[in-house]
Amino acid sequence: MNKKTIEKAAALRRLWSAFWQARPLLTAVNFGLFEHTKTGASARQVAGRIKADPRATGILMDALAGLGLLKKSGEKSKYRNSTESIYRNTEEAGLFLVKDSPYYQGAIVRHADNLWRSWSQLDESLRTGKPAPRESGEFSLDAFIMGMHNLAALRAGDIIKAIGMKGVGSALDLGGGPGTYSMEMARAGVGKVTLFDRADVIKIAARNIKNQKKQKQENGVGNNGNIGFMKGDFNSDDFGGGYDLIFMSNILHSNSYEQCEDLLGRARAALNPGGRAAINEFYLEDNRIAPLSGALFSINMLVNTEAGCTYTHGELKGFLKKAGFRDIKAKVLFGDAIVVTGRVSG
Numbered sequence: 001m002n003k004k005t006i007e008k009a010a011a012l013r014r015l016w017s018a019f020w021q022a023r024p025l026l027t028a029v030n031f032g033l034f035e036h037t038k039t040g041a042s043a044r045q046v047a048g049r050i051k052a053d054p055r056a057t058g059i060l061m062d063a064l065a066g067l068g069l070l071k072k073s074g075e076k077s078k079y080r081n082s083t084e085s086i087y088r089n090t091e092e093a094g095l096f097l098v099k100d101s102p103y104y105q106g107a108i109v110r111h112a113d114n115l116w117r118s119w120s121q122l123d124e125s126l127r128t129g130k131p132a133p134r135e136s137g138e139f140s141l142d143a144f145i146m147g148m149h150n151l152a153a154l155r156a157g158d159i160i161k162a163i164g165m166k167g168v169g170s171a172l173d174l175g176g177g178p179g180t181y182s183m184e185m186a187r188a189g190v191g192k193v194t195l196f197d198r199a200d201v202i203k204i205a206a207r208n209i210k211n212q213k214k215q216k217q218e219n220g221v222g223n224n225g226n227i228g229f230m231k232g233d234f235n236s237d238d239f240g241g242g243y244d245l246i247f248m249s250n251i252l253h254s255n256s257y258e259q260c261e262d263l264l265g266r267a268r269a270a271l272n273p274g275g276r277a278a279i280n281e282f283y284l285e286d287n288r289i290a291p292l293s294g295a296l297f298s299i300n301m302l303v304n305t306e307a308g309c310t311y312t313h314g315e316l317k318g319f320l321k322k323a324g325f326r327d328i329k330a331k332v333l334f335g336d337a338i339v340v341t342g343r344v345s346g
Contacts, residue, residue, distance in 0.1 A: 108147030256307035274346035
């Protein structure tokens with residue numbers, strides 16, 4: 001067999017075995033493993049703290065070290081799981097996988113573990129065109145909503161800056177989830193921000209905003225500041241009016257084409273003259289295959305929603321145009337996100 005064929009086979013193997021790298025990370029976060037390796041611990045010590053089998057813990061921690069998430073030192077035995085070996089978090093693990101870090105990403109990793117189950121039923125979704133059936137207790141709303149905060153916290157400042165808050169006195173964060181963008185708009189000087197979402201989501205958002213306010217000692221950002229809450233389903237309930245800006249971050253991809261058109265039409269009616277709608281979504285080119293992250297996210301919507309998908313930048317602009325918006329602009333950020341804005345007549 002020639003070298004070229006061997007290399008191609010190796011590339012294919014990297015594709016089909018990609019989950020080998022993901023699963024150890026998901027399990028480690030589920031067990032809170034990285035909280036116990038901040039200052040160094042053996043596999044046996046960690047196993048005792050997380051109530052796990054010592055041999056299995058050692059195998060997992062070796063793999064995590066191989067992945068670059070732990071550092072291993074003090075090995076004095078040729079045998080597996082030597083009690084002499086000490087494991088410590090790498091810089092990346094300390095930055096993203098320890099709860100007291102401001103850049104903690106553990107909630108989105110826990111949400112990925114929820115998605116593991118629905119993605120594993122892709123065969124059935126392909127046959128039926130329907131999302132994977134969800135078993136009771138399988139989905140964690142808190143992991144999902146706080147996972148959205150993990151991701152948004154890394155980007156919210158740049159996205160709100162790209163939209164621009166000049167002249168915005170009243171803003172609606174439609175389907176605002178954990179309130180990350182609501183807080184960012186408040187920081188940018190918006191006088192009144194309303195977060196609209198389901199009642200169970202608002203409970204999580206209120207807690208998150210309170211915690212963020214406490215951590216950062218911010219004035220005006222919280223329940224008694226300039227962020228208010230409105231409960232409802234944005235696909236069926238009224239979300240008020242008199243807004244200078246309606247911000248929609250990563251909500252359209254859960255909807256059908258018709259639902260998106262309806263939502264943008266109602267958003268237009270809720271805006272003040274000269275007001276704007278701003279959409280933040282996964283970026284997908286019109287050929288629907290690039291970037292890869294956008295194409296793969298459509299799979300996520302296939303197995304988790306009735307009719308959602310990643311919409312192309314042309315489709316997003318089309319939603320705004322059909323709803324009667326003008327001065328439509330699009331900007332790609334980070335290589336995998338797109339912000340599309342449109343204005344109503346003044």
